[in-house]
Amino acid sequence: xxxxxxxxxxxxxxxxxLASRPPxxxxxxxxxxxxxxxxxxxxxxxxxxxxxxGLVRSRRGINGGFTLARPAExxxxxxxxxxVEGPIHLNVCLIRKGECHRDDFCPVHPVWQxxxxxxxxxxxxxxxxxxxxxxxxxxxxxxxSRRKR
Amino acid sequence: xxxxxxxxxxxxxxxxxLASRPPxxxxxxxxxxxxxxxxxxxxxxxxxxxxxxGLVRSRRGINGGFTLARPAExxxxxxxxxxVEGPIHLNVCLIRKGECHRDDFCPVHPVWQxxxxxxxxxxxxxxxxxxxxxxxxxxxxxxxSRRKR
DNA sequence: CCAAAATAGGACTAAAATCATCCGTAATGT
DNA sequence: ACATTACGGATGATTTTAGTCCTATTTTGG
Numbered sequence: 001x002x003x004x005x006x007x008x009x010x011x012x013x014x015x016x017x018l019a020s021r022p023p024x025x026x027x028x029x030x031x032x033x034x035x036x037x038x039x040x041x042x043x044x045x046x047x048x049x050x051x052x053x054g055l056v057r058s059r060r061g062i063n064g065g066f067t068l069a070r071p072a073e074x075x076x077x078x079x080x081x082x083x084v085e086g087p088i089h090l091n092v093c094l095i096r097k098g099e100c101h102r103d104d105f106c107p108v109h110p111v112w113q114x115x116x117x118x119x120x121x122x123x124x125x126x127x128x129x130x131x132x133x134x135x136x137x138x139x140x141x142x143x144x145s146r147r148k149r
Numbered sequence: 150x151x152x153x154x155x156x157x158x159x160x161x162x163x164x165x166x167l168a169s170r171p172p173x174x175x176x177x178x179x180x181x182x183x184x185x186x187x188x189x190x191x192x193x194x195x196x197x198x199x200x201x202x203g204l205v206r207s208r209r210g211i212n213g214g215f216t217l218a219r220p221a222e223x224x225x226x227x228x229x230x231x232x233v234e235g236p237i238h239l240n241v242c243l244i245r246k247g248e249c250h251r252d253d254f255c256p257v258h259p260v261w262q263x264x265x266x267x268x269x270x271x272x273x274x275x276x277x278x279x280x281x282x283x284x285x286x287x288x289x290x291x292x293x294s295r296r297k298r
Numbered sequence: 299c300c301a302a303a304a305t306a307g308g309a310c311t312a313a314a315a316t317c318a319t320c321c322g323t324a325a326t327g328t
Numbered sequence: 329a330c331a332t333t334a335c336g337g338a339t340g341a342t343t344t345t346a347g348t349c350c351t352a353t354t355t356t357g358g
Contacts, residue, residue, distance in 0.1 A: 001315080004151055004240045004261075006346060012257055029305075037251075042347050048306065060305045061355025077260060081151075090268075091153045102186075105291065107283035108161055111226060111275050112153075118267040119239075126260050134256035142254065150344080155317065178334075191318050197335065209334045210326030 002090070004081065010038045010046050011084040012077065015055060019072035019128035020135065026058075026065025046084055053083035072132060078123035088123075090116045151239070153230065159187045159195050160233040161226065164204060168221035168277035169284065175207075175214030195233055202232035221281060227272035237272075239265045 013036040021027055029047060033040035047066055050056040057069040068075065082088060091112045093100035103109050162185040170176055178196060182189040196215055199205040206218040217224065231237060240261045242249035252258050 002151060002153055002157070002234065002237055002239070005344085008151070009240065016257070039347065041349070044305075045307090045347090058305060059355075060303080060353075062303050062357065064304045064355070066305090077257070085151065088151055090151070091158065105284070105287050107280045107287060108165070108226070110283070111271060111280075115268055115271040118271055119264055122260060122264040122267055131256045131260075134259075135254070138254050138256060154315085188318065190320070193334075194318090194336090207334060208326075209324075209332080211332050212327065213325085213333045215334090
């Protein structure tokens with residue numbers, strides 16, 4: 001459907017939430033689940049994938065939970081999405097050379113390449129640190145407009 | 150999966166094929182199906198959708214078939230895809246305002262807006278006439294390189 | 299050592315989307 | 329009338345999506 005799935009959406013919420021917390025202190029899955037409105041048992045699977053892909057670190061037992069495995073400045077939106085959705089390919093013909101045998105003569109193929117390049121540009125151009133900053137700016141504006149009322 | 154479905158892919162092939170034929174003379178679904186490698190019975194459904202959305206005109210009976218309903222210069226790639234896949238929304242939060250109640254404070258929302266804008270730019274910037282021209286250019290290059298061998 | 303606290307991971311499932319096929323109906327030109 | 333061609337509805341297999349649930353396994357505070 002050419003649309004992000006919940007997996008991707010939830011992964012972004014989770015990683016962004018971790019990025020917004022003081023680093024080092026593990027965050028419980030319950031806290032992520034409740035604050036980000038993601039079913040806990042489902043989120044559990046997503047967190048596992050994020051751990052496997054090396055974006056998030058986990059610790060079991062008391063004082064356990066999840067933290068970012070790397071600084072928020074180094075984690076992009078695209079990376080986070082691809083960690084749980086697999087590599088983004090807007091069309092099957094972009095999966096790899098030869099996947100679609102019409103590549104050689106198909107005039108649409110280069111258009112998809114360009115479209116994908118532009119999309120990647122946007123998603124790779126935003127780090128979790130950027131998004132935390134953006135979020136804080138939005139909060140600031142919301143507070144101001146509430147004061148005016 | 151953030152990927153075009155066969156519906157979209159097949160629709161593009163069909164419309165592009167019609168655009169490459171001399172306008173006015175109806176093309177049989179069998180010919181489209183075989184040349185574009187799309188199952189005929191499946192293609193039938195897609196052609197119906199293209200007719201309903203006003204991109205293609207159909208005629209039944211002898212000398213029937215399909216033609217473009219409008220000049221190829223006026224039909225974009227995006228239009229063709231959306232005719233069979235519905236409007237493109239890279240994320241559910243882009244479907245309409247209020248679809249995702251986190252819009253107001255979600256710092257990721259504007260990124261999706263931008264990503265979608267960029268994608269639309271590319272897909273809307275290519276008309277079927279453009280693609281036919283591109284295809285001919287590719288054919289030309291292929292012939293030349295074959296001659297060199 | 300042990301119990302409590304957490305995540306890990308496997309099995310399972312309902313619903314929807316995807317990718318089709320088949321067949322009777324309707325229209326159209328000769 | 330009749331051959332030809334698209335229309336439209338019903339049906340279905342397979343895959344993906346979006347979860348739930350339950351049992352392990354790890355960790356640590358007491």
